[in-house]
Amino acid sequence: xxxxxxxxxxxxxxxxxxxxxxxxxxxxxxxxxxxxxxxxxxxxxxxxxxxxxxxxxxxxxxxxxxxxxxxxxxxxxxxxxxxxxxxxxxxxxxxxxxxxxxxxxxxxxxxxxxxxxxxxxxxxxxxxxxxxxxxxxxxxxxxxxxxxxxxxxxxxxxxxxxxxxxxxxxxxxxxxxxxxxxxxxxxxxxxxxxxxxxxxxxxxxxxxxxxxxxxxxxxxxxxxxxx
Numbered sequence: 001x002x003x004x005x006x007x008x009x010x011x012x013x014x015x016x017x018x019x020x021x022x023x024x025x026x027x028x029x030x031x032x033x034x035x036x037x038x039x040x041x042x043x044x045x046x047x048x049x050x051x052x053x054x055x056x057x058x059x060x061x062x063x064x065x066x067x068x069x070x071x072x073x074x075x076x077x078x079x080x081x082x083x084x085x086x087x088x089x090x091x092x093x094x095x096x097x098x099x100x101x102x103x104x105x106x107x108x109x110x111x112x113x114x115x116x117x118x119x120x121x122x123x124x125x126x127x128x129x130x131x132x133x134x135x136x137x138x139x140x141x142x143x144x145x146x147x148x149x150x151x152x153x154x155x156x157x158x159x160x161x162x163x164x165x166x167x168x169x170x171x172x173x174x175x176x177x178x179x180x181x182x183x184x185x186x187x188x189x190x191x192x193x194x195x196x197x198x199x200x201x202x203x204x205x206x207x208x209x210x211x212x213x214x215x216x217x218x219x220x221x222x223x224x225x226x227x
Contacts, residue, residue, distance in 0.1 A: 032098050032205075034220040036075040039064045045077075047097035048206070051129040053090035053152050057082070060091035060209070070218045071108045071170055077217045078112075079120070079209045086116060086211050090149065092129055094206020100124045101202040102225035106174040107217055111139045111167040114213040121173045122220070126204035133199065134208050135175050135184050135192065139167045144186045146175075148198055157182065160191035170218075178225060 034045060043064050044050070052059045060081035067076045079091055111118040121136035130152040137144045145159045163186065165171050174185040180200075184192030205222055209215045 032222045054088045062093040096204035099202035104223040108219045110216040112214040117211040117213040120209035120215040125199045157194035
């Protein structure tokens with residue numbers, strides 16, 4: 001079944017496929033595509049919220065801004081943390097209005113600035129601000145990693161190093177999860193492969209940065225498993 005619906009974030013193609021659920025709800029769900037272009041600068045997608053894991057000071061501001069260099073212009077979603085955000089502070093912008101269990105998550109992003117940290121990535125199977133899976137690329141460390149965050153503590157599941165994507169360059173992260181199996185692609189190359197059984201139920205989805213990393217995001221897509 002296909003339909004087109006407004007999700008408060010522009011128009012998205014909706015594909016009803018079994019195995020992908022709205023959080024706490026139906027067993028059918030949608031392919032969600034968010035380009036941020038239909039939103040007013042200064043806003044957030046409807047149903048999304050800004051939070052932090054291990055916060056220091058106020059949560060980092062996230063907002064839609066105009067950017068003519070975006071992969072799909074004119075708008076992007078941008079996180080610009082302040083000096084209050086440091087160390088183990090993880091900046092989140094996420095929604096539980098769509099749940100993710102098995103399938104794919106893809107996002108385009110650009111590391112803009114950051115002295116302590118740079119870059120970011122998607123989060124999924126989010127239970128709350130302290131419990132989720134996350135994958136990110138950090139240009140300062142030249143590595144691409146997948147973690148689990150449980151009760152606010154982060155544990156690495158897999159890592160790929162010696163990767164050169166300079167800040168200011170758009171790149172793509174794609175995550176595929178089926179059951180306990182997590183695979184990660186960076187710009188079309190599979191670099192991560194991990195297994196974890198901590199979070200086995202559907203959860204929310206969103207975006208993540210760490211400490212003072214200022215990062216831009218575009219073309220966020222969630223695809224349910226076809227099985």
